[in-house]
Amino acid sequence: MFDLSLIGIGTGNPDHITGQGARAISDADLILIPRKGADKADLAELREKIIARVCAETPPRIAYFDIPRRRDQNGYLKGVDDWHDAIAQRWQATIAAADPAPRTVALLIWGDPSLYDSSLRIMARLSPRPAVRVIPGITALQALTAAHAIPINEIGAPFTVTTGRRLREQGWPDGTDTLAVMLDGDCAFQGLNGVDFDIWWGAYLGMAEECLVSGPLDKAGPDILATRARARARHGWIMDVYLLKKRPETI
Structure with missing residues (x-):
C-alpha cells in the first residue's frame, strides 16, 4: 500500500512551488506524469523541469501514463464520469508496474488541487484507496x-x-x-x-x-x-x- 500526495504547482512557473510542495516532491518514491499527446508535450516537460529543479541532487523515479480521450456521446457528465474511471485505471496500472513498489507516490497538479481539478475525485476511485495528502498551490x-x-x-x-x-x-x-x-x-x-x-x-x-x-x-x-x-x-x-x-x- 502507498501514500499519495497531490501537489499544487501553480501555473507552470517553478517559483510557484511552495516549500511544502518542494519537500513532498523530494520525498516521493515515484512521481506520475501524465502525457496528453505530442501537441501538449510541453506540459510534461514543465513538470520535468520543476522536478529537476527541486531534486537536483537525487532525481526521483518518474513514471509516465497517457491520458485517455474523453468521450461525451452519452452526455457531458457521463463522459466525465467514465473519463475519471479510465484515468484512475491508468494511475493504478502505472503504480502497480513500478518495481520496487513505491511507498509514496506524487502527482503534480496544475494550479491548485481544490479548484476545478478532478484529482481528488479520481483518487477516490483507486482500490484500495490510499492515504492522501493535499499540498495547496497558487491558483490561476x-x-x-x-x-x-x-x-x-x-x-x-x-x-x-x-x-x-x-x-x-x-x-x-x-x-x-x-x-x-x-x-x-x-x-x-x-x-x-x-x-x-x-x-x-x-x-x-x-x-x-x-x-x-x-x-x-x-x-x-x-x-x-x-x-x-x-x-x-x-x-x-x-x-x-x-x-x-x-x-x-x-x-
Whole structure:
C-alpha cells in the first residue's frame, strides 16, 4: 500500500512551488506524469523541469501514463464520469508496474488541487484507496489578479467562480457583479453584450510566455481571441482564465 500526495504547482512557473510542495516532491518514491499527446508535450516537460529543479541532487523515479480521450456521446457528465474511471485505471496500472513498489507516490497538479481539478475525485476511485495528502498551490485566480494588480472582489461584495460551459449555456448568474471564468476553450464571453462588462484575461500566467489583455469587453474581446489563437498555434496548448465585472453604469 502507498501514500499519495497531490501537489499544487501553480501555473507552470517553478517559483510557484511552495516549500511544502518542494519537500513532498523530494520525498516521493515515484512521481506520475501524465502525457496528453505530442501537441501538449510541453506540459510534461514543465513538470520535468520543476522536478529537476527541486531534486537536483537525487532525481526521483518518474513514471509516465497517457491520458485517455474523453468521450461525451452519452452526455457531458457521463463522459466525465467514465473519463475519471479510465484515468484512475491508468494511475493504478502505472503504480502497480513500478518495481520496487513505491511507498509514496506524487502527482503534480496544475494550479491548485481544490479548484476545478478532478484529482481528488479520481483518487477516490483507486482500490484500495490510499492515504492522501493535499499540498495547496497558487491558483490561476491568484496568478491572474496578481498579474493585473487588481482585487478579485469589490468591498464587501461576493464573486462567482464558474466555467465557460456554464456561462455559455446559462448566461450571467444572478446575484453577482463579478465572475471568474475557468476552463473556457470556446471563449464564452462572446455571448455577452460587450459594452456592459470589463474583462481581465491571462494565459501562461507567471511564465515567460505570459499573455495579458484587459479593458472593456467590446474592445478587448477581439484582441483576446486573436492573442489566444496565436499563442495556441505557437505552443500547441493554452491555459487561460479571465475575470469579468459588470460596468458600474449597468449595475
